[in-house]
Amino acid sequence: MATRNMDLLHGGPSPDATQGAVTNRHPARNPGVPFDRGWIESIHINLSAVERRIDSLAGRRTVKKAWQAAWLLKAATCMDLTTLAGDDTPGRVERLCAKARSPLRPDLIEALGVADRKLTVGAVCVYHAMIGTAVQALAGADIPVAAVSTGFPAGHTPTPTKLAEIEASVTAGAREIDIVISRRHVLTGDWRALYDEMAAFRAACGRAHVKAILATGDLGSIAKVAKASTICMMAGADFVKTSTGMEAINATLPVSLVMLRTIRDYHERTGVRIGFKPAGGITSAKQALAYLILVKEELGGEWLTPDLLRFGASRLLSDIERQLEHFVTGRYSAAHRHAMG
Numbered sequence: 001m002a003t004r005n006m007d008l009l010h011g012g013p014s015p016d017a018t019q020g021a022v023t024n025r026h027p028a029r030n031p032g033v034p035f036d037r038g039w040i041e042s043i044h045i046n047l048s049a050v051e052r053r054i055d056s057l058a059g060r061r062t063v064k065k066a067w068q069a070a071w072l073l074k075a076a077t078c079m080d081l082t083t084l085a086g087d088d089t090p091g092r093v094e095r096l097c098a099k100a101r102s103p104l105r106p107d108l109i110e111a112l113g114v115a116d117r118k119l120t121v122g123a124v125c126v127y128h129a130m131i132g133t134a135v136q137a138l139a140g141a142d143i144p145v146a147a148v149s150t151g152f153p154a155g156h157t158p159t160p161t162k163l164a165e166i167e168a169s170v171t172a173g174a175r176e177i178d179i180v181i182s183r184r185h186v187l188t189g190d191w192r193a194l195y196d197e198m199a200a201f202r203a204a205c206g207r208a209h210v211k212a213i214l215a216t217g218d219l220g221s222i223a224k225v226a227k228a229s230t231i232c233m234m235a236g237a238d239f240v241k242t243s244t245g246m247e248a249i250n251a252t253l254p255v256s257l258v259m260l261r262t263i264r265d266y267h268e269r270t271g272v273r274i275g276f277k278p279a280g281g282i283t284s285a286k287q288a289l290a291y292l293i294l295v296k297e298e299l300g301g302e303w304l305t306p307d308l309l310r311f312g313a314s315r316l317l318s319d320i321e322r323q324l325e326h327f328v329t330g331r332y333s334a335a336h337r338h339a340m341g
Helices: 037-041 047-058 065-077 090-101 106-112 128-137 159-172 183-187 191-205 222-234 253-270 285-299 316-329
Strands: 079-082 123-126 145-149 176-180 209-213 239-241 275-277 311-313
Touching (some): 037 222, 047 253, 047 285, 065 079, 065 285, 079 090, 090 123, 123 128, 123 176, 128 145, 128 159, 145 159, 176 191, 183 222, 191 222, 222 239, 253 275, 253 285, 285 316, 311 316
Parallel strands (some): 079 123, 079 311, 123 145, 176 209, 209 239, 239 275
16 A cells, blocks of 8 residues: 555645544533524525525535545544444444544554544444443543434433433433434424423433434424524534434535524524534535535634534445545545445
8 A cells, every 4th residue: 555644734725624633522511591582583594595505515626635635534533423223232332432443444544644643533322222332342532422312213202201311321421412302393383392392401411412403304494494403502402413314304415504504693692612413314425525614614614623513424434434545545445345334
């Protein structure tokens, strides 16, 4: 394998795309703000403008060569490596955690000149039953375990059960909780009920960070996505997340743009930075680059860290590794060589 001795940390059009490969995994929490119906009612979305903004991305040149490699390394560090299958076993979760500790092959890391960065993914995401296995497998690594909760993926369990599930996952060692909102509150426009629910979830999480999954494909309109995002942030969500990955329509760039604009608006009003997690259907390095570019353009380089950006993915890492191997060697390897991720 040819060695590509390159400095991915300096120079070029976007040096901050590779800064902070290993970051402080204990960022400031979102304290939330009081419910503000006027704020919600002031939200209006111009769908044509959203579509034009997204169409403009495809018409531009993307990052190439060393800069593309740098951005793909960034994408790997911002990944919630996920397994949410009915046939999950401790062995599968242990293998996933091993990949989380060392997401890219050592020969590629060496060739790219970033062996000293100690790259890891952002988190490992599992069901409650696998938290203990994941925590044990990640012992000594500053990689959080995230647990899906609150009746994931549909969210149709009773509220006391949802709160007990959150508390049990935190007790078991989850440092992040991915909750699903009750979509009916959004579909019926019961914004106060959504705020109260999210605030209760936030309180139950205690020290654990909370990601609010909107299931945007189920919400009916892009304006409702914007309002639901804002209410979840008002009520204390640390991240807003597009999807469970199990809806018919999951993460899309137009929906992501709207959510990013609500994050920007919240930051301008409160000074608090909220994280963003696109999830579901993001399987290629090319898709990941589009999301990274959109986040950088809409929110700035400060959001290109695992503290504020996560990809919910189970297959994305395989293609990132494949593209990096092509950069290093000039050849594409067979996909089966990258068996996990």
